[in-house]
Amino acid sequence: MIIGIDDTDSNEGMCTTYLGALLLEELQAYGAVETFPLLVRLNPTIPYKTRGNAAVALKLKTVCPEKVIAHVISRVEELARIECEKTNPGVVFILEKDYKILKPVLGNFLEEAVRNVIEIQEAKSLIKEFEISSKGFKNGRGLIGALAACGAMLNPEEWDHTFEHLAYRQKERWGTPREIEKESFFEADRKTYPGTWDTVDLTNRLVVCVPHSADPVLFGIRGETPTIVTEAASMIKSEPVERFAVYRTNQGTDMHLLSAANAAEIRDMHSYMLEGMVSAFPKTIHGGHVIFSIRDNEGNEIDCAAFEPTKNFRALVRKLMPGDKVVLSGSASSGTLNIEKIEIKKLAPLHKEENPKCPNCEKHMKSTGQGQQFRCKKCGTHVPSKVRCEVKRDLETGLYEVPPCARRHLAKPLVREKRSDIGIHPAR
Template identity: 50%
Template structure:
């Protein structure tokens, strides 16, 4: 069978990954059966407006100890009770949902859930669509409040039942409950130097552990700042490498830990399009075009430029202030540069996650000519009269054109780890350095 759940956290507290691990462990300890493989952490469309934090759904394959109707009812009741106990339902945006799929050999349901999974990662899915699937296939489920979590719960089951997508792994360490579940959240302790050592020992098979973009002050990206149970998380290509990195981390005592199979760092949310008219708000895209207006920095420190697609439509692209030094790349773009942009589309603007500079136009500056005799710069001889050398009396008709070196090169550029979305594929995973 497959168990999926979503939307149990709030903006400030709790974490569905934590609850999924608690439930998986409790099911085994209570004799309900055994978990098969890794708990799945599936990130859905990052542009969905009603998400709490990272828009992740959790699920796992489970081998039940019995197959009677009574046993199934008892198992569902046990899982539902845990979700009701831990979910942050007092938060307006938290709408938990869980599903229990026993018919793993139903090929029609498997295919439908695969399409549902892919749509939930790239598109907008309404609750009605989830409820229709639940009704059509008589899928047992838990729905609290408006039940929006049913969308993610079904999507993660689609991922579980249809392997073969680009997979990565994350090790998550959790704090003791008394450090985060009281009236005051105690500060985390994770030694930054140990994170740097873990990163250097396992990179590039792990990534986004530390942000080095501010070289004088490396920032530990893998340590959250909210009041949830996560102590730190390490992302990588395999379970073995994230565990190897975790062994090098010095921190406060770890209450619980787990390795998750994920779609993080895969660009699964991006849709390739040929022109701007194909783009819809709250989706993420890849589009190639030509720069027509170079970057301007607004009062908030955000850099905005405009590209033109192959059909002549214009698109505003933005590198926001938190992307830090990435904005230097954007400021170095010039009209007629050819680029491919990657990012989410909102308010008629593409919010950049990375960019590939395909070609650079030549830029020239115009200067007064130099005297061929004394090599000094000539000066104007008067309006419309060209230039002359004051010493040698030599003359020249026009200014000379000097190539201006470009501050960027052809190639890929990405936002720093601290500004990267969970689903965005780092260049190191694209074998680009």
């Protein structure tokens, strides 16, 4: 059977992946866990999410599914932060006899949950139609993520994946400052990058894989394989780890991005790739945010932003100018595209006027006065005006990304890109 769980945490604490790690151990009393647990990040722009908008799924071989169902529901009731207004847990159980019929249905549902906006009633109607065993708490919004996670488990070959080693704190330490040796994270990064990424932000000298909220997670190491993330985790020096789990995830895959044919298609609460031409010089507004606009092939324009948390990425954006051809990746909010990555496909030429060179001496000529001709002091040759010449831009074509400290869970880091047609500039 497959078990999907979502929305058990709150902004103040708890973590659905921690509940998944507990159940990984406890459910072995009822059967055998068949594969890696899944951590599935859903649409990152949903306003009613708690923190990272993650759901989990477990796959178990058991002869007593009813006991498993009862145990899981009791643990959700015990550990979920149901007292929180925004927390609305959902649990879904898919029995093996229903795998075949639900595989395409929940596969589609997964894609919709990651890229679009799904209403609670949509999930409840699907559960009713296929008579899926489930339990929703309060308004049951967590049923959306629980179904999506089951869809991921049923269709492992249909989506790109990475892994995360999640280490959890002892319960008595929850809510207290985390005790870590920062240099051990930089050392782990030095020895395992590019097999792992987003452990640290070298440019901004930050450890980025340690959360700051009161949840049970001590740290999470992301990477390409279970072996490499576990190797990196073994180098970390910190307070005692209560338990850990290695999750297969859709993090770092760009699974959330839709391809927009034009700017008119872009809707808030969705994420896109959009090609266009820079139509206005970037400007820095209050708060340090950098705003500019692009125009698509149909003449539609949209504002784009590199917000202050993107740090040094803003310096790159400030170098753009009208006429530059770009492909932007990011999420839409209030009619503005919040940039996660930028591909600079073509740079507009930059020109300046300068004193002409003497055609005989090849020396720059001097003006004979305001509005007058230019004359070579050596040979006396005259030229009527300045000349226009192209200047090399302080910018290269290629792929650029925000720094690790500003990266969303789902955004694919450039270290994972396999393209050879364009320069790649990973942020470190």
